[in-house]
Amino acid sequence: MSAEELRPILEVENLSKHFSSKRRGRTTVVKAVDGVSFGIWKGETFGLVGESGCGKTTLGRTIIRLYAPTSGTIRFSGREVSGKMTGALRKYLTDNIAMIFQDPIASLNPRMTVQEIIGEGLKIRGVTDESERRRRVEYMLERVGLQAEHATRYPHEFSGGQRQRIGIARALVVEPSMIIADEPVSALDVSVQAQVINLLNSLKREFHLTVMFIAHNLSVVKYVSDRVGVMYYGKLVELAESDEIYHHPLHPYTKALLSAVPQPDPHSEKSRRRIFYEGPQAVPEGALAMREVIPGHSVYCTEAGLAAYRRERDA
Amino acid sequence: MRVDDLSVSFRAYAGLVKAVRGVSFHLDKGETLAIVGESGSGKSVTMKAILGILPKNGRIDSGSIIYDGQDLAKFTEQEFYQIRGKKISLVFQDPLSALNPIMIVGKQITEALTLSLGMSKERAKVRALELMNAVGIPDCETRFHQYPFQFSGGMRQRVVIAIALASDPEILICDEPTTALDVTIQARILELIKEIKAQRGLSIIFITHDLGVVANMADRIAVMYAGKIVEMGTSDDIFYRPVHPYTWALLSSIPDLDTKEALVSIPGTTPDMIHLPPGDAFSPRNKYAVALDFEREPPMFRVSDTHCAATWLLHPNAPKVEMPELLANRIRRNAEERIADER
Ligand SMILES: Nc1ncnc2c1ncn2[C@@H]1O[C@H](COP(=O)(O)OP(=O)(O)O)[C@@H](O)[C@H]1O
Numbered sequence: 001m002s003a004e005e006l007r008p009i010l011e012v013e014n015l016s017k018h019f020s021s022k023r024r025g026r027t028t029v030v031k032a033v034d035g036v037s038f039g040i041w042k043g044e045t046f047g048l049v050g051e052s053g054c055g056k057t058t059l060g061r062t063i064i065r066l067y068a069p070t071s072g073t074i075r076f077s078g079r080e081v082s083g084k085m086t087g088a089l090r091k092y093l094t095d096n097i098a099m100i101f102q103d104p105i106a107s108l109n110p111r112m113t114v115q116e117i118i119g120e121g122l123k124i125r126g127v128t129d130e131s132e133r134r135r136r137v138e139y140m141l142e143r144v145g146l147q148a149e150h151a152t153r154y155p156h157e158f159s160g161g162q163r164q165r166i167g168i169a170r171a172l173v174v175e176p177s178m179i180i181a182d183e184p185v186s187a188l189d190v191s192v193q194a195q196v197i198n199l200l201n202s203l204k205r206e207f208h209l210t211v212m213f214i215a216h217n218l219s220v221v222k223y224v225s226d227r228v229g230v231m232y233y234g235k236l237v238e239l240a241e242s243d244e245i246y247h248h249p250l251h252p253y254t255k256a257l258l259s260a261v262p263q264p265d266p267h268s269e270k271s272r273r274r275i276f277y278e279g280p281q282a283v284p285e286g287a288l289a290m291r292e293v294i295p296g297h298s299v300y301c302t303e304a305g306l307a308a309y310r311r312e313r314d315a
Numbered sequence: 316m317r318v319d320d321l322s323v324s325f326r327a328y329a330g331l332v333k334a335v336r337g338v339s340f341h342l343d344k345g346e347t348l349a350i351v352g353e354s355g356s357g358k359s360v361t362m363k364a365i366l367g368i369l370p371k372n373g374r375i376d377s378g379s380i381i382y383d384g385q386d387l388a389k390f391t392e393q394e395f396y397q398i399r400g401k402k403i404s405l406v407f408q409d410p411l412s413a414l415n416p417i418m419i420v421g422k423q424i425t426e427a428l429t430l431s432l433g434m435s436k437e438r439a440k441v442r443a444l445e446l447m448n449a450v451g452i453p454d455c456e457t458r459f460h461q462y463p464f465q466f467s468g469g470m471r472q473r474v475v476i477a478i479a480l481a482s483d484p485e486i487l488i489c490d491e492p493t494t495a496l497d498v499t500i501q502a503r504i505l506e507l508i509k510e511i512k513a514q515r516g517l518s519i520i521f522i523t524h525d526l527g528v529v530a531n532m533a534d535r536i537a538v539m540y541a542g543k544i545v546e547m548g549t550s551d552d553i554f555y556r557p558v559h560p561y562t563w564a565l566l567s568s569i570p571d572l573d574t575k576e577a578l579v580s581i582p583g584t585t586p587d588m589i590h591l592p593p594g595d596a597f598s599p600r601n602k603y604a605v606a607l608d609f610e611r612e613p614p615m616f617r618v619s620d621t622h623c624a625a626t627w628l629l630h631p632n633a634p635k636v637e638m639p640e641l642l643a644n645r646i647r648r649n650a651e652e653r654i655a656d657e658r
Pocket residue numbers: 019030031032050051052053054055056057058059
């Protein structure tokens with residue numbers, strides 16, 4: 001095993017992103033991401049779940065440096081990418097990590113053709129030959145299940161699922177090694193969600209991608225991911241392999257989330273007990289940290305909490 | 316309530332939109348009927364026709380909506396006034412647009428009571444606080460005087476439900492009431508709706524695009540596609556014994572927490588409601604389609620006393636086809652769990 005394979009391709013350490021706003025002289029701070037640490041292995045799909053407002057999008061955007069981190073470090077392939085933004089760092093990031101957005105309508109410029117939208121990233125990366133760009137755009141269109149003829153059309157001529165395919169083609173045309181997919185199917189009809197999920201899965205294999213998959217639907221996240229991180233109010237509260245988190249959820253918020261996921265089974269739904277989470281108990285902030293209950297399964301808790309979780313996990 | 320052969324169309328720039336095409340169903344007292352379908356399948360338009368709130372360019376082409384011995388399809392605006400928000404109430408998807416942003420929440424509930432029921436102000440306030448309490452809004456006295464923006468999404472939806480309940484309706488129509496909410500909030504609102512139904516003996520029409528949600532709610536389910544009901548049955552019929560390829564597709568395109576197999580995706584997109592394909596509107600996307608599907612629309616075939624579906628596959632001469640493996644596996648898994656539970 002090479003040194004590269006011993007470390008995750010993406011390492012996030014104690015990352016925070018706080019937004020402060022001033023209103024009537026008073027400053028309020030939103031700790032959108034607060035002391036989050038995790039790693040993503042090459043070729044892995046890492047799922048991130050949590051309810052709206054918990055900081056998922058902010059985390060994704062901070063990783064690709066659409067936001068400057070408040071504190072903490074981010075490393076990609078061993079190189080620190082959380083420092084001062086330079087032209088070289090921007091290029092390194094855009095060459096390596098691409099993002100797919102939730103809203104396929106808002107994220108595509110309505111005045112650009114599909115060719116221009118998908119080809120833009122190539123242009124920025126110095127692919128000046130127009131026929132070369134056209135060839136690569138057409139190739140990508142076919143990879144995502146659209147047709148070469150679609151290149152000359154505008155976004156409004158496509159359905160929601162097709163627009164998301166355009167967004168995927170735009171992300172992949174520059175051959176990134178990692179993609180961050182921020183709720184890529186949340187805005188789509190159920191019948192179309194499966195198309196996009198299956199497409200992402202097969203493209204992931206074809207292009208050897210590492211994927212960070214953000215969503216609020218735990219069934220979908222569990223289905224696509226190797227490992228899952230659960231976020232709650234800016235904190236990562238639980239992290240484990242997806243089967244593990246489903247069979248042995250430990251943090252009360254994860255339990256609440258799992259118990260709320262609607263399942264297509266009337267019998268079990270009717271007898272199902274919902275668990276509600278009323279927020280964390282008051283403990284000194286410093287006492288809380290991500291602690292490993294069993295190898296690969298960590299929970300945000302105190303030392304005493306850890307002992308209890310270990311007993312629960314063994315039971 | 317009994318809806319019979321209801322058709323609704325819209326005059327649009329590009330042509331006539333046939334949004335609802337011959338929909339029939341009935342709603343028994345005290346039951347929850349779920350109407351499930353993708354966006355654009357005609358769910359909201361059906362409800363708007365029932366409530367007499369179709370947009371100006373829309374009209375009921377045919378059919379009847381019998382409620383309490385009267386045909387709502389022939390009602391004038393004046394007559395609807397006696398029913399809408401009184402006997403039949405509506406809860407929308409988006410609680411923000413249903414509330415007045417610059418009026419305190421308490422007043423919005425008391426208004427429903429004073430204006431439509433002619434209650435005195437004092438009694439209305441007492442009743443409003445009772446309703447807020449009933450829908451699980453904590454600290455009602457304080458909350459009464461607050462504005463909608465001071466409420467979270469889930470709490471706002473509770474306010475909307477309180478307003479809908481103010482007139483003590485017989486039928487509550489919920490049009491995607493939890494689609495905009497997070498799963499844990501959604502779970503609470505669904506529990507609330509179930510509780511209210513049990514306490515008040517309400518009948519509920521519950522509209523959603525998410526089949527998962529209705530497993531917990533519905534007594535019966537109608538699956539809609541392109542303006543038609545394609546399969547209807549009890550909740551068990553639809554989840555454990557589905558027969559229509561569209562229902563199969565809907566069920567096998569979503570993963571549950573046990574799914575490992577590749578999802579079965581439905582190719583293509585929903586049809587253009589102006590230029591519908593000939594025959595069965597689902598046939599271009601249906602991998603089980605038989606030749607006849609492309610020519611003639613299938614009638615409703617009866618599967619059992621509670622279960623019917625519109626697909627030529629149910630014709631005695633049709634080839635025998637099995638549902639997708641993913642779905643068959645899931646149903647088998649669920650049945651095994653059920654048996655284990657019963658032991
Ligand atoms: N640009 C911003 N300025 C100020 N606050 C923000 C900004 N972006 C997000 N937030 C706040 O940060 C928190 C996390 O938001 P977000 O990352 O969008 O959550 P999620 O994607 O999980 O729904 C929310 O409270 C949100 O209001």
